[in-house]
Amino acid sequence: MIMPRSYHTMSAFKDSVVITGGSPDGVAPPNNEIEIFNGTTWTKLNKTLTSPRIHHCAVVISETEFYVLGGQSDKITTLSIMEKYNIDGNLVAGNLANMTIARSKFGCALLDGKIYAAGGGSDGTSMTTMEVYDPLKDTWTRVAGQLGIFGTLSNHLVMLNGKLVSYGQSVFSYDAEGENWTQIEEANKGGNAYFALVVVPCSED
Template sequence: MNLFILILSSILCTSFAGRISKESGSEGALVIGGWESGVESYGCSINANKDLPTELRGASAAVHNGNVHVCGTWSQDFESYPDCRVLENGEWIAAPLQQVPKSYHRMNALGDKLISTGGYGVGNDRWLDTVEMFDGEQWEVSEFNLSVARTYHCSVAISDTELIMLGGQTSDGSILLVTLPNIELFEQGKGWTNIGALNPPRYGHACALLDNEIIVSGGSANYQLVEALNLETLEWRKLPNTKLRRWDHSMEVVNGQLQIFGGLWEPFSMEWFDGEEWHVEQLQFDHSYSTTAVLPCK
């Protein structure tokens, strides 16, 4: 009987290892905006008003000094705006605006600053090569523009002064848009250096830093493809595909676990990775054009 209990216990621990790590940690993911502009937390309860004061589509979020900042949006007339909000004591309040109106840009914490790269702008400046920095008081345009204007790229900070940006989409003035292969390193005070290429090029993908690898998922190259870029060797390895197609989605590492949220094809779902395969769960709102951030549980 004791042996049977021991075996059964081992089976249960193995079967539910992913779920236990997902639910028992000290942080969760906040899924912000999208087509319905709803806000929900995943993994644990997070103090955040579920109703945004403005629609936030194509926005980007990052945590600065313990607070989530979310910037950028587009309206149904397809114009981009510089709206920024900060989550303080569970409420969304107005925050300093970025200098350049944009959506589908990428925002990351970089040391004690926020960095915003690229995006889709307004008027004649639709494809942006702009880099902006936020010091806690205001946004300022950096002297270090992107090598190529782009949107639908992804980016991760690998230190307090370094950021890696991957892929994206741009225009060369013709009818057909250009998909970018560029992998570039930003060093604060130095600018951008090309360090490799995506093969094939892609846009609409998501990425996150886990251990010493950048995990890249979905996007235009293959909506379910997941790969990892080793930062020491700059070599790629393939991970199991996601269960569902993912494009213009977001990815976070929560309590050491990879989690993917929303996207144009599957806006009401998320997936989490147990180290061997992906598992699908449902979300409450339509997160077609949403963004995410990781925060401590309430």
């Protein structure tokens, strides 16, 4: 990367990777800068986020666009904002509905065309709730069911085998029909926080 970063987002597209925000060392104030990697070279874009951010979350929704959600604009202020950007750093939509509660250090994911945000913290308190954004209605709705208190802060939310799975200090799978979370004991290999996660397709052979 062109500059050191921590607490930033990283989004993978077909031929590029986009990172947003973060702090150079986790102590310095957040920045609002965007970089893109084309497979060979990192480039700092001349476009920026509308405000500096750390501990935010990003969700890719197409080959060229992604949402940026929540986070902190400083060490105190937690955000509920959501915005849509493209890989050129342009703000596509900035007047979208806010999440029902401000969140930082949370997980977010795309499932069936909707955006889910789960866990994280707000004002120093860990949260066990999840909410879902419907882009057709531009509305956020709280989802029934509670994550276990362990594993909600700095968790990752991914779609795995058609289900939402939250990875953190513990691992939970969400049953949409039963509207509840189940801890996956065999996947809990120890306390994890501030880590990177990648879902890799596996062969059936």
